[in-house]
Amino acid sequence: MMLRRALSALTLLGAVAAAPLAHAQTNGLTTPARHVTIMDGASGAILFCDDCNTPMPPASMSKLMTVLLVAERLQSGQITLDTRFPVSENAWRNGAMSDGSHMFLELNSEVSVRDLLRGAIVVSANDACIVLAEGIAGSEQAFVTQMNERAQALGLTSARFRNVTGLPDPDHVISSSDLARLTRHLINTYPELYRIYSEREFTHNNRTQQNRNPLLGAYTGADGVKTGHTDDAGYGLVGSALVNGQRRIIVFNGLDTMAARRTEALRIMSAAFNDFSVAQIAAQGEEVGEAQVRLGSRRTVPLVAQNNIIIGGPRGVQSALTASIVYDGPLQPPIAEGQVVARLVVEGPNFQTQEFPLAAGRRIGKANWFSRAWEGLRLTLFGG
Template sequence: MILSARHAARPVTLLMAGLLLAAIPIGMAAAEPIETDAQRAYIVDYQTGAVLLDKKGDERLPPASMSKLMTIYLLFDALKRGDVKLTDTFHVSKKAWSTQGSKMFVELDSNIGVEDLIRGIIIQSGNDACVVVAEGLAGTEEAFAERMTAKAKEIGLTGSHFVDASGLPDPEQYMTAHDLATLAKRLIEDFPDYYHYFSEKEFTWHGIKQGNRNPLLYRQGSGVDGLKTGHTEEAGFGLVASAVRDNRRIIAVMQGTASMQHRADSGGALIDWAFRETANYTIASKGAVLAEAPVWMGGAKTVPLTVDKDLIATLPRSARQKVTAKAVFNGPLPAPIAAGSQVGKLVISVPGQPDFEAPLVAGTDVPRQSLPGRMFAKLQYLVFGGS
């Protein structure tokens, strides 16, 4: 790997120091392709945000019960703020009790604990439980849906709109696969104390035991620990899933498969593909010396160049050996130089992808030379030039 300095008297090349990898991974080049029967699919790496698969990821879709993730987000948010406690209860109205579709089987005029309602929504996909929560938090389901839409915009969902809390069909209720992946990430990131509910496999309420409808929770070795399925006749069968293998997490969204079995098989195949074909690599570690840049009129002749945070990126496993790195700066760098100040950029290149840039910072302070030293350096420059 070659590092170049610009605006010197002649091009300066420096050998990259401190990087032991034969190549530095960055970006997201094309992985071995995969076919899926899902109408829409979106897979993203949780840590780096690299998009591994995007099949109509920004196309609006009827989210069905996957929209319950926004209902749960608002409930978790209320718990985190302290507005609600797990031991609080919400009242079951006639509207909630009579809501059709998948049910928790709430009883009319009863009071149900918040923690039970969480399980009723996540595990049993209860439309009735969603209405209980909506009315408990906002007074009416309509007011709650307005909160859902407002919160969606606040957390970066750009293609979502809600009119109910459960995902029952409505032409004005829509999300995108991209938004569902973003929402899943925010649920994991914002509510680590509550995320464990998504991995529970069964829940009994009103004498009726129901299993979690996420089929990948039951698949040995899948690493899946959440999140939610969805189905309506219009939407087909959908899934938002997150899986962890070898300390790496990915989020996969798919929608529009033809059956429950297709959903399970396709979802499992997409997650297997993501882990098999791609991996996360360390580009450079915080503080590691990547190069030495010449210094003009400094107390040291060179300054080490480094990065101020670990640089980690997702790349197809097959592309590792095709990556190059270059340090770019205007040198020699004039003293004084403060440690941590940006003095250039690290440019990472992988074939077929746009270059990625990260700031290069000074690894140490370099003070100015003393007055006699500066005078001597200027005289030397006048006599011998920049060489």
């Protein structure tokens, strides 16, 4: 039997605490951009989703994964910022001699990882990405294999990478929500490296190029992250800003012009801070209710949040939300502590219902023989 017990309305929710969420809110913003995600940086809660889980061609925004792997190799000591890699003919022809973004690397020259990283991050240099991939993994395709393996390990289930640059390939895709998760991981794990994303220009071989991120210098607190453009994908952006101690991450794609990307970047980032909010229902391990137990050593079992339970969405919506504990019950013992036995369902007007697992807060064994016999007799005589 499915049991539901309503909790108090969510009008007194506390402040946010860090914990990832993957649930989507679908109201509160209209934009011509496609595949839109707004994420709270602290919690990972998705505050707005418009087709955010559909794989899309990310163009140069996929270089975030390329950079992440380089960061991990730096952290492990496999390479250093002073390590120098040669510029192969492949990197030269498909980077410096191509129509795409590049940092004018010279064939057969050697370039430091420090400069290659800045080229990849600040000016989206395709040649830099290929040189890094070949230097680390031996070939671009070997590095791509590592990118895909890392994406799966991070839970980025929509990601399928076919190159290190984001150049057009029908099988090179990732969702905007997974791009937001990737960005959050990069920001939180490698804050020193992430600072490079705020640099406004980069000079190499006496050529200075500008960072194309339209948020930098135009939106207070903006410090990254990455633009993207191909004919198939349109103009897109992964953006992030830190304002009054709160971080928001936005991702969108599919606009027709660079000017439209700038306009929507500023508008969506403004909405991310002004029109959306997050709230915590319960901290990890906090008791949120109890469930009935039949023929157990106790009649009830406490239910605790398996993770921090955080919701996000348009401001004003949360005051009308309700939360209910739902489970198939009464529960049958034995019940192990930490076993997921129920779920918390949060719902309300203009809000996409969200569910969160609840675990048993203690072990519940079977009742003794006398209690079981008495319960059997009771059910026989009076029904249950």
